Amino acid sequence: MNDESFEKIAKQIKQHNSFIITSHVNPDGDSLGCELALARFLKKLNKIVHIINHNETPKFYEFLDKNNEIQKYFPEKHNELIKNSDVIFILDTNQPNRLRSLEEPVLKSPAIKIVIDHHLEADNFADYYLIDEQATSTAEILYKLLLFMNNNLLDYDIAHPLYTAIMTDTGSFRFPRTDVETHQIIAHLLHFGVDPTEVYSKVYETWTPGRIQLLAKSLSTLKLEYDGKLAYMICTIKMFESTGTTEVETDNFTNYPMSIEGVQIGLLFNELDDGVKISFRSKGDIPVNELAKELGGGGHKNAAGARLFNVNLQDTIITTIQKAKKYLI
Structure with missing residues (x-):
């Protein structure tokens, strides 16, 4: 340029x-x-x-x-x-x-x-x-x-x-x-x-009560895989409905799995009416954009996303976690 x-x-x-x-x-x-x-x-x-x-x-x-x-x-x-x-x-x-x-x-x-x-x-x-x-x-x-x-x-x-x-x-x-x-x-x-x-x-300091409640529900789904090197959270349609929120309000939720010591890849799965949106984050030299590409998405080396249409949430989580394994150090 x-x-x-x-x-x-x-x-x-x-x-x-x-x-x-x-x-x-x-x-x-x-x-x-x-x-x-x-x-x-x-x-x-x-x-x-x-x-x-x-x-x-x-x-x-x-x-x-x-x-x-x-x-x-x-x-x-x-x-x-x-x-x-x-x-x-x-x-x-x-x-x-x-x-x-x-x-x-x-x-x-x-x-x-x-x-x-x-x-x-x-x-x-x-x-x-x-x-x-x-x-x-x-x-x-x-x-x-x-x-x-x-x-x-x-x-x-x-x-x-x-x-x-x-x-x-x-x-x-x-x-x-x-x-x-x-x-x-x-x-x-x-x-x-x-x-x-x-x-x-x-x-960052004008959250609604519903957004805080959504974060609490999502944090309750937090899971670790591969000896704590991968962490992920989930937001389901039911969570959005019960808190009066939308996927837009999950902005920065990926900071939470990434804040755990030892985590190299953090994921957020948002269940939507027409599929699943995945947010990917990574540390260091882990090219999480390559993982996103495998699922039809893209982005930066340490921050990427993918949107999958007409898929099941649980199947998507399993597939994504399996594909992520080879990127871990």
């Missing part, structure tokens, strides 16, 4: 007027922060911008979007917008199937498609790719692009979601790729008045 890569994207922005911004199913802090930061930057260039997602924004990220800039996708409302836009930005994913309901209208649109992402193994569907697999987050890449284009346009409204995106995707600056450059970027964003305490509190 170099100035030439940035220049190609900058040229498309300068030459076009209408933009759609979207991201993956179940948006997280990185995807939402990037969408809002990019949209606000484009609006400063007097562009027409719409952010459209498959899911509604999780409640603990609503503080980023007080003016409801992000819209939930409805075909009758948005298909023409998507079809007639000049450019579509796909952020924090490089797999069109992760757009879920937006996959078809995005792929069918004649608009120029630009992917900005930090994940491995991009699908060949876009016109331009700005990808850095070594970046801590998509926000780190976007930050560099915005600075390249016009650093004078950065302000609090852009810095705030970028900070949130980097904070959440680095696990509050503790994940392996966090380095000197990461902290230099954060220091620059803080100059615009971002309050780290406020952001952390909004994301």
Whole structure:
């Protein structure tokens, strides 16, 4: 990723007027922060911008979007917008199937498609790719692009979601790729008045009672395998229903099995109406993304995911644990 890569994207922005911004199913802090930061930057260039997602924004990220800039996708409302836009930005994913309901209208649109992402193994569907697999987050890449284009346009409204995106995707600056450059970027964003305490509190200290109850139920399912090297937790449909929660509220639940001494791989199994979602975490050199790939998923070396459709929860747990054995040290 170099100035030439940035220049190609900058040229498309300068030459076009209408933009759609979207991201993956179940948006997280990185995807939402990037969408809002990019949209606000484009609006400063007097562009027409719409952010459209498959899911509604999780409640603990609503503080980023007080003016409801992000819209939930409805075909009758948005298909023409998507079809007639000049450019579509796909952020924090490089797999069109992760757009879920937006996959078809995005792929069918004649608009120029630009992917900005930090994940491995991009699908060949876009016109331009700005990808850095070594970046801590998509926000780190976007930050560099915005600075390249016009650093004078950065302000609090852009810095705030970028900070949130980097904070959440680095696990509050503790994940392996966090380095000197990461902290230099954060220091620059803080100059615009971002309050780290406020952001952390909004994301991590606004849980509902139902979410706490869900965590308690999930922790009661905690099991260890392979002499304590693998740990996993489960959230069932019954648990979601009894606590009034959804799979979105299991964000960061994988921290708990990973916090056990000696655990190398941590797993979270979420039972859904149409299948099972698995979150994978690992320590050190264990490529948990390779394990996820065996189950149709993907991600980073130490953090990945997979979504299996029309499968049984218990069968999926057994299969996944068996496949995980060869990755343990």
